[in-house]
Amino acid sequence: MRYDVRDPLWATGLAVLLGAIMTMLDTTVVNVALFALGREFAATPATIQWAVTGYLLALSMTVPVTGWATGRFGARAVWVTSLALFAAGSALSAVAWSAGSLVAFRAVQGLGGGLLLPVGQAMLARAAGPERMGRAMAVISVPAMLAPVAGPVLGGLFVAGPGWRWLFLLNLPICAAALLAAARLPRDEGGVRQPLDVLGLALLSPGLAALVFGLAEVGEGASLTHPALWAGLALVAAFTVRGLRGGGTLVDLRLFGDRGFASAVAALACYSAAMFGVTVLVPLHSQIAGGGTALDAGLLLAPMGVGAALTMPIAGKLTDSRGPRGVAAAGIAVAVAGLAAFAAADGFAVMMAAMLVLGLGHGLVSPSVMAAAFRSLDPAVLPAATTLSTIAVRVAAPFGVALLTVVLQVSTRASAADPFTWAFGCAIGLAAVSLAPVALVGSRAWRGSSSARA
Template structure:
C-alpha cells in the first residue's frame, strides 16, 4: 500500500539547512586540497630546493593520511559523538593548513600535509552521517545532492584556484586560504550542529584498525605508483601488502561482527552493496577521464596548465544544472531511474570526448564535458542516496565510512588504470598521440558502462518507514 507524503515532511527544515551549510563549508576545503596542490608541484620543488619525486609526497602523504583515517570514523562518532568528531577534525585540518603555509622545508610541508589529511579524512564520512541522520529516508536524495556539491566543485576549482594563487601571490596561500573558511565552519559547527548521544562503552577495534588502515594506505600507494615509470616494484609491493591486509580485515570483521571497526556484513543490504559497486566502477572510469582530459588538451601547442584547468569547468557547470533535479527525482521515484539515466548520459559524453579532434579548437571538447557533467550531477546524489535509504539509523556511520572507502580506492584505481592504458598505447612513440588518448577514453567508457550492472540492481522503491 502506498501513502501520499505530506509536502511538509519532505521540505527541508531549518535544522537540516543549518547542518547542510556547516558540512558544505567543511568538506569543500578538503576536496579542494586534494587537487589544489597539483598545479604547484614544480613551484614547490624549485622554492624548497628538492626534486619532484620528493615534493610529490606533499600530494601522496595527504592522500595516504586521508585513506588511513577514514576507517576510524564509525568508532569516533560512536565514542565521542558526530558533533565533537566534526569539530576536532576541522581543528586538525585548520591547524595543518596554517602549518603548511608556514613550512620551512619539504620535510615539514609533507608532515603538515599528513596532519591535514588526518583531519580531512574524517570530515566527509562524518558529514554524510550528520546529514543522513537529520534528513531521514524521505529526503535522502536532496541530502546527497548537498553533500555532492564539494566533490563536483573540487576538480573544477582546485586547479584553477591553485593556479591563480601561485601566479599572483605565493604557494603558501594555497594553504592559508583555508584558514578563514575553517574558522567560519568551526564557529557555525559549535552554534548549529545538534549534540548527539555518546556510547561510553564503545571500544576501538585495535586489530581491525591495524589491518584496515595500513591496508587501504598500501592499496592507494600501490595504485598511485602503477603509472610511474620506475614504480613497478613499489606498486607490486603496495598492492600485494594492501590486498593481504584488507582480506585479513574482512575475515576479522566477519568474525567480530558489529564490534568490528567496519562491519563488512553491512554489504548484505542490497541497496548498499549495489550502490557501492556502482560507485566503485563509476569512480574508476570518471576519474580516469578527469586525468586524461587536461593531458589531452595540453597536447595541443599553446595550451597551458591554467587553460587545461579551465577546460574542466563545463563539467562542473553541467553537474550543477542537474544536481538539484537529481535530488528531487530520487526522493520521488527512488535512486534507480536517475542513476541509470545519469550513467547513460556520462557514457555519451565520454564517447563524444573520444571522438573530438583537438585541432578544431576546445569548444567541441567543452561541449562533451558539459554532457558528462549533466550525467554526473544525476549519478552521484542518486546512487549515494541508494546506499542509505534502507539502512537503520544505528549503522549509518559504518555505511558512510564504507562508501567513502569504496570511492577513495576507486579514484586511485581510475588514475592508475588509465595511466597504464595511456602508456601502453603510446609505447614506441615520442609521446601521447591523439589515437592513444582516444583509445584511453574508450577504455574509460567501457569501465563506466560496467557500473550499469550494479545500478540496475538498486532497489526500485525505498523500504517502508
C-alpha cells in the first residue's frame, strides 16, 4: 500500500484499522478482568461472565443488517454511527455501578461494534479496487492478529494498575482518532429504498446469537444437546431455506454462486475454526500439561503475533502480484507445520519457536484468502459479501473452540496417554482441510485480466 494521506485507501485504511482494533480487543481484554469485576460488584462468576457473553451476542446479532443499512444510509454514515454507539457503550461501561448495568452497557458496545468490521471491510475493498485488494486485506487482518495476544496482556495490566474502568476508557481516545480519520472517508449517498426484511432479521439475528452462545457453552463443557445450540441451528437453517427459495433480501445467499467467493469463505471458515481453537488450546496445554503459569501461556501466544506481523505485508504484495492461491496454500502449509512442531515439542523455547513458525504461516493466509473472496465481486455487492464472510468467521470461531474442547474432553475421559495430542491433531486436520477450497480459487493471472476470478 502506498502511504500517502491523499490516497483514499490510506485514509480509509487508517479509520477502519482504528475501529476494528477496538472491537476485536474488547472481545478478549475483559476476560482476564472477570474475577476483579465479580469481586467489585459482588456477582457470581456465572453472572459476571455475561459481560463477555452479552458483548459477543450483540456483535453477532447486528451483523445481518449490514447490507441493508449500508444501501439505505451509505457506508460512511453507518460506520460513523456505529463507531459513536461503540464509544457511548465504552463510556457507559466505564461508569457501570452494578453487574447488571455493566452487562447492559457492554451490549450497547456490541451493537455498535458489530457493524464496524463488515462495513469497514466493504469500504476498504471498494477503495482498494482489484489491483490493491491483497494489501488492503492485510490492513484489516492486523486486529485479528493483535487481539488474542494483546487483549489479555492489556487487561492484566489495567486490572493490576489503574483499575478495570480503564479497560473501557482506553477506547475513547481511539474512537476520537477514528472519527477524525473518518472525516477523510469518501462519501457515498446510500438512498436505496430497499425494505428491511423483517422476517429474515427475526430468523437470522437471534439464530446467530443462539448458535454462537450454544457453541460457546459447549466449549465451556456443556452437552452437545444444549438447547441454544439446536435452536440456533434451526433458525439459521430456516433462514437459509427461505433465502435459497428467493424469499427475503436481508443477506443475498446467491453470492455463493461465485466460485471465488464461495471457495474463499469456505477456506476462511475452516482455517478460522482451527486457529481460534488453537488460541484456546495452547494456553490450556501450557498450564495443564506443562505446569506453566498464566504468564507463560500468554508468552507462548506472543510469537504467533510476531510471525504474522512479519509476513502479513509480504502476503498483501504477493497476492496483488501473483494471485491468492499460492500464497494462501503456502501459508496454510507453514502454519500446519508449525502447529505439528508445537504438538511434538518438548521444552518452552522449542514451543515458542514452533509458534513463531505458525505465525509466519498465519500472516500469509488471512490477507490472501480475504482478497480472493472480494476481488472478483462487483463493488455494489461488497456490503453483502462482507456480511456473509463476517458471519462465517463469527460462527467458525466458537465452533473451532467447541470442537477442540470436546475432543480434549473425550480423549481425557478415555484415559488417552496424551489427550492434547488428539486435540492438536484435530486442529491440524481442520487447518489442512482448508487447502481443498483454496485449490478451487482461480489460477489465471491475478493482475491484468478482468475475467480472472479471485
